[in-house]
Amino acid sequence: MSTLFTKIINREIPASIVYETDKVIAFNDIDPQAPVHILVVPKKEIPTLNDIEPKDSEYLMEMYSAIKEITRDLKIAEDGYRVITNCNSHGGQEVFHLHFHILGGKPLGALLV
Structure with a gap:
């Protein structure tokens, strides 16, 4: 079964796409928690951080490159931003x-620790 993000990648459901390559897509979150809230997604279905394999490194590097470019384009790179990845239900x-x-x-304030 395809994830919600795979359906966005396949253009089965709409999204406000801000960046795309052959390995990564990025789009505005539908429930933003800050003035800028973008999701960066690999075009390969990797369920969680726990499921990353060495062969996935090209997707991860492309995701980080996307973050660098997106934050520069949106002019938030210099002031700063936060990148978060949640993993499984407790995360x-x-x-x-x-x-x-x-x-x-x-300004985003302190994180929950």
Whole structure:
């Protein structure tokens, strides 16, 4: 069964896409938690951080490159931003397709520790 993100990748459901390559797609979160809230998703279905394999390194590097480019384009790189990945239920993961949240556009405050 395809994840919600795979359906976005396949254009089966709409999304506000801000960046795309052959390995990565990035789009605005539908429930933003900051002025900038973008999800960066590999086009390969990797359920969680726990499921990453060495052969997935090209997807991860492409995701980090996307984050660098997106934050520069949106002019939040210099002031700063946060990148979050949730893993499994205790980590708050809701869609089991690896993804990074980019949050920025305002001071974000302290993290829950």
